Amino acid sequence: MESKAIEVSSEKKGNFFTRLFKKDNPNKVGTLKSSVFSMLLLLPYLIFFIIFIIVPVATAIGLSFTNYNAMTTPDFVGMTNYINLLTNDDVFMQDIIPNTLKFALICGPVSYFLSFILAWMLAQIPKISRTILSLLIYSPSLTAGVTIQVVWVAIFSGDANGYLNSFLLQLGTISEPIQWLQSSEYLLPIMILVTIWSSMGVGFLAMLSGILNIDSELYEAAYVDGMRTRFQEIRYITLPSMKPQLLFGAVMSVVNTFQAGDIGVQLSGSNPTPNYAGSLIINHIEDYGYIRYEMGYASAISVFLLIMIYVISKIIRKLLSSNED
Amino acid sequence: MSFTGKRINPKHFHPSQIKFYLILLPIAVFMVMPIIYMFTTAFKPEEELFQFPPSFFVKNPTLDNFQSLFKLMNGSSVPASRYLFNSILVTILTVLISIFLSVSAGYILSKKHFKGQKLIFEINTIALMFVPIAVTIPRFIIVVKLGLIDNFLANILPICAMPIGLFLVKQFIDQIPDALIEAAKIDGAGEFTILFRVICPMVKPAIATIAILAFQSAWGNVEASTYYINDESLKTFAYYLSTFSSSTSSAATQGVAAASALILFAPNLIIFIIMQSNVMDTMAHSGIK
Numbered sequence: 059m060e061s062k063a064i065e066v067s068s069e070k071k072g073n074f075f076t077r078l079f080k081k082d083n084p085n086k087v088g089t090l091k092s093s094v095f096s097m098l099l100l101l102p103y104l105i106f107f108i109i110f111i112i113v114p115v116a117t118a119i120g121l122s123f124t125n126y127n128a129m130t131t132p133d134f135v136g137m138t139n140y141i142n143l144l145t146n147d148d149v150f151m152q153d154i155i156p157n158t159l160k161f162a163l164i165c166g167p168v169s170y171f172l173s174f175i176l177a178w179m180l181a182q183i184p185k186i187s188r189t190i191l192s193l194l195i196y197s198p199s200l201t202a203g204v205t206i207q208v209v210w211v212a213i214f215s216g217d218a219n220g221y222l223n224s225f226l227l228q229l230g231t232i233s234e235p236i237q238w239l240q241s242s243e244y245l246l247p248i249m250i251l252v253t254i255w256s257s258m259g260v261g262f263l264a265m266l267s268g269i270l271n272i273d274s275e276l277y278e279a280a281y282v283d284g285m286r287t288r289f290q291e292i293r294y295i296t297l298p299s300m301k302p303q304l305l306f307g308a309v310m311s312v313v314n315t316f317q318a319g320d321i322g323v324q325l326s327g328s329n330p331t332p333n334y335a336g337s338l339i340i341n342h343i344e345d346y347g348y349i350r351y352e353m354g355y356a357s358a359i360s361v362f363l364l365i366m367i368y369v370i371s372k373i374i375r376k377l378l379s380s381n382e383d
Numbered sequence: 384m385s386f387t388g389k390r391i392n393p394k395h396f397h398p399s400q401i402k403f404y405l406i407l408l409p410i411a412v413f414m415v416m417p418i419i420y421m422f423t424t425a426f427k428p429e430e431e432l433f434q435f436p437p438s439f440f441v442k443n444p445t446l447d448n449f450q451s452l453f454k455l456m457n458g459s460s461v462p463a464s465r466y467l468f469n470s471i472l473v474t475i476l477t478v479l480i481s482i483f484l485s486v487s488a489g490y491i492l493s494k495k496h497f498k499g500q501k502l503i504f505e506i507n508t509i510a511l512m513f514v515p516i517a518v519t520i521p522r523f524i525i526v527v528k529l530g531l532i533d534n535f536l537a538n539i540l541p542i543c544a545m546p547i548g549l550f551l552v553k554q555f556i557d558q559i560p561d562a563l564i565e566a567a568k569i570d571g572a573g574e575f576t577i578l579f580r581v582i583c584p585m586v587k588p589a590i591a592t593i594a595i596l597a598f599q600s601a602w603g604n605v606e607a608s609t610y611y612i613n614d615e616s617l618k619t620f621a622y623y624l625s626t627f628s629s630s631t632s633s634a635a636t637q638g639v640a641a642a643s644a645l646i647l648f649a650p651n652l653i654i655f656i657i658m659q660s661n662v663m664d665t666m667a668h669s670g671i672k
Contacts, residue, residue, distance in 0.1 A: 095574045096495045103488035104503070106544035109525065111510055117521035176410065179403045181391050187404075193659065194411040197418055200599065200651035201644075204625045208644040209417040212424070212637055221420070224436040255414065260592060264551075267588065270392050277391065302554040309511045309547075316514045340516055347520050360517045367512045 115364065121357035128353050139358035150359075153334035154342045157246060161338060162315050162370075164250050169257035170311040174304075176258065177265040178296065192266060199259030207324040210252050214238040214325070239326045242335030249325060249336050253318045261310030268303030269296060301378075308374050316340070316367055339363045421648065424641035425449070432638050448642035461615045463623070470602060470620035473538040477601035478594050480543045485593050489552030490582050494564060504553065510546040519610065526611050537611040538619060542600050548593040555589040556582060591658045598654050603647060621647055 122139055124132035143150060176195055180188045201209065213221045216237040223235040238244045276295050285291060297304065322336025323329040329345060331337045337345075339359060347356035393400070419439075424432070426444035453463055492504050515522070522541060531537040559582065567581050583590070608622030624643040 092495070092574065093497065096491045096497065099487035099578070100491045100503075103484040103544060103549060106484060106540070107507070107510070107546070109529075110522065110541045110544055111513055111546070112506075113525055114518040114521040115513075117524060118518050121521065176407070179407055182393065182403050183400050183407075184393055184396055187396075189659070191407050191411050193656070194415040195407075196655070197652060198414050200655060201418070201648055204603075204605075204621070205421070205644040205648050208637075208640045209421050212420065212641075213417065219437055221437060221439070228436060255417070258414070260547075260596060263592070272391065274391060302557075306551065306554065309550075312512060313514065313547075316512075317516065319514075319516065340514075343517065344519075353520055356520060360520070363514070363517050367514065368509065371509065371512045 118357045118360045118364070121354055122361045124354045124357075126353040126357075127351050132354060135354070139355050140362075142355065143358050143362065149330075149334055149337075150342060154337055154339055157334070157336065158319075158338045158366075160246065161250060161253075165253045165257065165315045165318070166311045166370075169254050169314065170261075170308055172254070173258055173262035173307055173311070174265050177262055177269055178292070180266055181269040192263075195258050196262060198256045199262075201256055206252060206256060206321070210248075210325060211239065211327075214248060216240060240332050242333040245322060245326060245331060245336040249318075249321045252325070253315065253321055256318070257311065257314045259310060259314065261307035261314075264303040264306045264310075265300065268300035272296060272299040305375075305378055308378065309371075312367065312370055312374065316363070339366075418648070421641050421644050424637060425645040427638055427641075429638070448638040452639050452642050452646075461618075463620075465616055466618060466620040466623045469535075469538070469617060473535075473604075473619055474598060474601040476539050477542060478597040480539070481545050481548055481597040482590055482593050484543060485545060485548035485552045486583065486586065486590065487578070489549050489556055489586075489589075490578055492549070493553045493556035494561065494582075507546050507549055511550055513546060515542075515606070519606065523610050531611065533612055533614050533617065535617050538604070538607040538617070539601075541607065541611075542597075542604060545593065545596060545600075547596060551592055552586055552589045555586045559585055595655060595658050599651055602650060 121132060123134060123136060125135050125138075126132035180192050180195075183191075215221070215223065216235060216239065218224055218227060218235045220235065220238070222238065223232070226232045227235065236244070238248060272295065276299065277291060280291070280295055285294065319338045319340025322331045322338060323341055323344075326332055326336055329337075329341050329349070331341065339362070343356050343359045343363070346352045346359065390399075423439065423441040425448055426446070427441045428443055428445045428447055431438065431442060492500060492507075526532060526537055526541065531540065564577055564581065567577050572580065603621050604619065605622045605625050608618040612618055624647055
């Protein structure tokens, strides 16, 4: 609530100033031409945005109230899908939701703080070594689905030839190979590890450039004014000076986390994953949508997921704006 | 402790930086290890793939894996070059269209004032959290309704609107003072001149970042080829590679899978290296200081 108040007041302030500015603006002749120009440039994006983002979400909401098997016309069933999802779907409640929460609550924050800390440390070293190290740290995020699968399946392969197994066998830590990717115990932790590994992406780069772009005179002035420690430096100069990048980085962490929903299936090679150990909401949608053709029910799960992401986004914006002081 | 010179973005090595290297180096090694594995495995001959215990590095590098990958490809009805051509075309068009969409809309949302503007940006910010794989089913229905099934454009159009691109450009343009645009207006610059001559050069870092994002999403996109297109000759390289590596657990196919993964990965890396120097240079000269 508090953060909302801050947001609203800052918006009002913006409007107030822009109104003031407009009144003083002598360029009124160009207004019509200017608004035609504005529409001309804004429309293309809006058209794409509406067709491929807004309409699919609206369709998912619409379908979630129906029974639809992709062949016959959908028939309206009211809240049935949602009621079934929340009361009848044992797998959803006992496996999918706990897995998704565990996965998201570890991957999101860890990748977010790691990108900031790494970016901050990289900013403290000279350009050449910084460029090389940041390239190495960034490169895993360039691996898309297929690549991730190829690389990590070989490392965690279940036979003695898998890299981790052969390494542990040689060390004598284990006496026979472990089926890493088929075990309900290890699959989720491995998914988390792999996702964090591949999450130092554009959010990380944005933070790095954000830190590098901070005016060094700000630091000098603050030290003259009695600032003492590196912690104070981060708290009072670095973080407040890179707000846009911090918000962007947070958003990227959330998106990466939920877009990686397929990772369990890619690693274990089956949907559902063994004992549902690595199944996340995305896999449940595919399970019902493309395997059982219960599109209405699958849409209800999609809507549930979108609401969940929206709530998380609200919480993050609240946290970031309360940071503003 | 008083201020001891410039510590962020230092020009030279200083012993006080050692602690950062001590943390950063092991992390960088961990991050890059699986990628090195991909490179070495892609060039391993068959006997090294089956070797026990497996060795991390390759002793006698060979191109066998790439050759057998392309042999497999030539066995199908469509030549590998066709998939590659499709992918390159799809990627170039997607990058260009999404840059144009994001920059033009970002400029309007940042520097023009009209009713509903706040609302549009607010919706876009919510859409940053949009996860396309959550709505593959409705998206498929829309592509059908638009008549884009088996149309080459189905590879491109669904991924062109990037909420992240618009968001990023708008954030960058917000930092450009209005006075600069007013000054250009007074000098007689028209709207298009302001956008392309004043704004574009100043948001190069953002443009480079959108280019990277669009490149990645287009180059690695398998969704369109899997769901929207049945005609083999219109599918993309990433899709074709993904059909090999979906069955990759045995040592025999590891080499071919690594080779295909490398082909998918390398352009991303190269584009990033090119763009990264661009981003760094533009950052240094952008005047946002």
